[in-house]
Amino acid sequence: EDQVTQSPEALRLQEGESSSLNCSYTVSGLRGLFWYRQDPGKGPEFLFTLYSAGEEKEKERLKATLTKKESFLHITAPKPEDSATYLCAVGGLTGGGNKLTFGTGTQLKVEL
Amino acid sequence: GAGVSQSPSNKVTEKGKDVELRCDPISGHTALYWYRQSLGQGLEFLIYFQGNSAPDKSGLPSDRFSAERTGGSVSTLTIQRTQQEDSAVYLCASSPITSSDTQYFGPGTRLTVL
Numbered sequence: 001e002d003q004v005t006q007s008p009e010a011l012r013l014q015e016g017e018s019s020s021l022n023c024s025y026t027v028s029g030l031r032g033l034f035w036y037r038q039d040p041g042k043g044p045e046f047l048f049t050l051y052s053a054g055e056e057k058e059k060e061r062l063k064a065t066l067t068k069k070e071s072f073l074h075i076t077a078p079k080p081e082d083s084a085t086y087l088c089a090v091g092g093l094t095g096g097g098n099k100l101t102f103g104t105g106t107q108l109k110v111e112l
Numbered sequence: 113g114a115g116v117s118q119s120p121s122n123k124v125t126e127k128g129k130d131v132e133l134r135c136d137p138i139s140g141h142t143a144l145y146w147y148r149q150s151l152g153q154g155l156e157f158l159i160y161f162q163g164n165s166a167p168d169k170s171g172l173p174s175d176r177f178s179a180e181r182t183g184g185s186v187s188t189l190t191i192q193r194t195q196q197e198d199s200a201v202y203l204c205a206s207s208p209i210t211s212s213d214t215q216y217f218g219p220g221t222r223l224t225v226l
Contacts, residue, residue: 004154034214043116043203043217044155087155099145099168100215102154 002027002092006103013078013110021073021086021106029093033071034100035064036087044087047073078110114138116218118204124224125194133189133221135204143207144187145215146179150200158202161187194225 005024013019025033032051036044048057050066057064061082063074073086085107089100117136125131137144146158157171161181172178176194181187191198201222205215 032214036217043219046214046216049214089155099157099160099171100155101157102147104152104154 002090002094002101004088004090004101004103006086006088006106008106009104010107011109013075013108015079015110015112016077018074018076018078020075021088021108023071023073023088023103024069025071025088025090026069027090027092027101031091031093033066034089034091035071035073036089038085038087038105047086075108078108080110080112083108083110116204116206116216118202118218118221120221121219122222122224124226126226127196128193130190130192131194131223133191133202133223135187135189135218137185137187137204137206138216141206141208141216142184143209143213143215144181145205145207146187146189147203147205148200149203149220155203158189191223194223196225199223199225 003026007022032049034049035047037047038044048064053066053068055066061076065072085105087102087105089102091100119134142163144161147155148158149155159179160168176192179189201220203217203220205217207213207215
């Protein structure tokens with residue numbers, strides 16, 4: 001059974017204070033690892049897909065990296081508008097289709 | 113272009129009543145998924161449709177839950193004889209094809225069972 005664990009559960013940063021969110025996973029065969037951002041009362045918003053260990057992707061202040069056991073979402077010089085819950089999910093080879101297994105998320109708060 | 117849309121955005125019902133939740137996927141997306149997000153829980157897979165293939169119903173929690181997808185587009189998730197534990201946000205997602213394609217989510221329907 002695919003499993004995803006995210007840490008920390010909650011993170012409070014000062015504006016400009018860089019940090020990283022962790023996503024540890026076990027999967028029968030990785031088809032993709034996905035990062036989403038979710039604002040209160042809204043659906044998850046797609047950020048990145050990573051397919052193989054060593055892959056990295058960047059978007060503005062966010063950078064996602066992937067190893068065979070975990071992924072990191074690095075946030076450089078965050079701003080208050082980066083405050084949200086960040087969700088990690090994996091798609092595995094078993095189970096068919098492309099259903100995703102999600103972690104419970106990291107709730108990020110960036111303060112002035 | 114337009115994203116995934118869901119209706120209603122909020123639904124309050126009484127225990128024992130049936131409810132229908134609607135999902136309109138992104139045009140041209142052949143795969144459609146339903147997930148459930150309960151307070152403090154990760155998103156939980158419910159059901160998956162791909163083209164004309166038989167749906168993957170492996171995530172449905174009980175036989176009170178069912179879903180249809182008509183014409184390869186709009187989908188309806190039906191919950192019969194609702195229970196308080198069914199209260200959650202129900203999210204729909206679509207993707208162009210299977211196998212590693214990114215899923216794009218709608219805004220969700222918040223269901224409250226009194």
